[in-house]
Amino acid sequence: MLEDLSNLLPLALGVTISPIPIAAVILVMMSANGVQKGWAFLIGWTIGLIGILTVASSVFNKLSIAGAAGETGNTAAYFQMGFGVTLIILALRLWLKRPRKGEVVQAPGWMQSLNRIGFLGSLGVGLFLVVANVKNLPISVSAASMIASHSSKWVSVCCFTMIASLGVLVPVVVNQLGGEKTAAILQKWKLWLNTHNSIILAGLFLIIGISALIKGLKSGFL
Numbered sequence: 001m002l003e004d005l006s007n008l009l010p011l012a013l014g015v016t017i018s019p020i021p022i023a024a025v026i027l028v029m030m031s032a033n034g035v036q037k038g039w040a041f042l043i044g045w046t047i048g049l050i051g052i053l054t055v056a057s058s059v060f061n062k063l064s065i066a067g068a069a070g071e072t073g074n075t076a077a078y079f080q081m082g083f084g085v086t087l088i089i090l091a092l093r094l095w096l097k098r099p100r101k102g103e104v105v106q107a108p109g110w111m112q113s114l115n116r117i118g119f120l121g122s123l124g125v126g127l128f129l130v131v132a133n134v135k136n137l138p139i140s141v142s143a144a145s146m147i148a149s150h151s152s153k154w155v156s157v158c159c160f161t162m163i164a165s166l167g168v169l170v171p172v173v174v175n176q177l178g179g180e181k182t183a184a185i186l187q188k189w190k191l192w193l194n195t196h197n198s199i200i201l202a203g204l205f206l207i208i209g210i211s212a213l214i215k216g217l218k219s220g221f222l
Contacts, residue, residue, distance in 0.1 A: 004150045005159055011143045012163035014208050015136050019193040019200050021045065021129045022167045024114055026190045028122045029175045030183065031115035037122040038172040044126025045168050049140065049161045052130060056144030057153060077216045083142050084213030090135075091205035098198040126168070135201060140164075142212065 025045075029038040114125065130136065147156045171189065175182050193200075 004146070004156060007146055008143055008156060008160050009163065010208060010211060011139050011146075012160045014139050014204050015049075015164035016167035017200065017204060018133075018136055018167065019197040020111075020133065020135065021126075022171060023190050023193040023197075024111060024125060024129060025168050026171050026186045026193075027111060027114040028117065028125065029171065030186060030190075033119070035176055036119055037117070038175050040119045040122040041126035042165065042168050042172050044123040044128075045130055046126075046161060046165055048127040048130030049164055050157060052137070052140045053144050053147060053157045053160060056141050057147040057157070060145045060148035079145060080142070080212050080216030082216075083138060084209045084211070084216060086138065087205040087209030087212065091202045091209060094198045094202040094205065098202065099195065135205075139208065 025038055025041045028034065028041050031037065117125065130140070143160055147153055147160070150156045171186060174185065178185060
């Protein structure tokens with residue numbers, strides 16, 4: 001069980017340090033009733049993660065049952081290698097498109113409107129950024145492919161969700177407990193994340209991509 005969870009840890013950390021949801025929840029909280037909206041965002045985020053992991057792991061489990069043991073192993077290996085190569089390509093693309101020194105980075109238009117949404121909107125954005133985020137979704141699906149073979153699937157789902165939610169949880173808790181200085185702290189975090197978003201994601205994708213590629217090669221061909 002511990003070995004299963006240790007294999008999930010790099011993927012969970014990859015989700016939790018993803019800059020976009022962290023910057024999004026900070027923007028949501030920089031408005032009236034920001035504390036409540038931050039918790040709503042976190043709830044939506046958690047529901048989305050559990051939903052994806054549950055559905056995707058069930059699909060992988062059914063594919064595993066339907067296929068022969070040898071075919072299943074090769075399918076999982078090909079998936080891991082394809083996932084790894086995709087992330088490595090994305091990492092190189094993000095690195096090449098990174099902001100140059102002194103360049104001012106603007107947040108996307110949709111993100112700039114987040115401080116105008118309400119409680120339900122915040123919950124929906126948290127859910128949306130799990131389900132529709134093309135940068136986090138592949139990582140979550142890859143984690144689900146591993147969870148499908150675990151004996152205690154719900155333990156794995158819960159552990160992955162808790163770790164993958166830390167990046168969103170920390171700003172929410174800081175906003176809850178931070179007092180008058182919270183706004184300044186969150187603003188600094190937001191600006192830093194906007195500036196270094198591409199570099200963080202490039203490093204993250206490169207590490208996870210190489211790891212997935214090596215695991216796929218070992219399980220299928222070495």
